[in-house]
Amino acid sequence: MSSDLRPDLRQQVTLLELVDRVLNKGVVLSGDITLSVADVDLVYIGLRVLLSSVATLEEQGMPVAIGDALR
């Protein structure tokens, strides 16, 4: 991760990467991956929600910076 990124921004990038992995990657077991609502890709809804609430998540002790290896 570029060291010149602001820490909060870096955390958000990590979070985006996390959500992208959980929703788009991983073994597909169920054939039914309905992750869109009214034709809007839920990934993006999710990302918007996440971006707006990183601070809240941190307060709740959620792992927002999972795997941020290049500190």
Next chain:
Amino acid sequence: MIHVYGIVDELDSLPPVEGVDGAALERRRVDALELVVSEVPRDEVTQEAVLRHAQVVEALMSRSRAVLPAQFSRPFAGDEELVSAVTAKASDLELRLQRVRGCVELGLRVVAPAPDSGPEAESGAEYLRARLDEERRRSQLVAEVDEPLARLAQETAGGAAGSNVFERAYLVRDEDASTFLDTVRELQAAHPELSLACTGPWPPYSFGAEAAK
């Protein structure tokens, strides 16, 4: 309904974390495969559920020899449906589980400088030539960054994500991870014109698919 977190190999014990909706984690064996699941009351994708899923997978990583994370998807109606879905892919899943054993995923995102508008092209042909040169320079830059990293990886997945963004996941053996990160730092120093963002180590989310290149 049953939510699946992943397939595990030699899981010590269930991690002391709650599953989606606060449900207790359970181990479920299907053929030779062991899954970690929990009961969920409803079929809903929430931010909380997605992060909880990720947290469980992360916790499983530290307690087993290998984890194949499941994609967050609609839960199974019941045991029967789960068993038949897993049985249908059992041999493929076993193979993938072996491949990710002892490895972590490292993500790389390279952002190349946006093409500068440059001097006005005199003609259409000149414009196209300039664009082509620009494109070549960029893909060469990306190759210079990707090649040394791909050499350290068992497998890679992903590729170009946009005209000036390159995204790739590397499956790297645990013992090679620090060399990988050092190499990213060296590459960043050698290429100040690029912006390199490396994230990880992640559970091998990007390497569950059979077509991982």
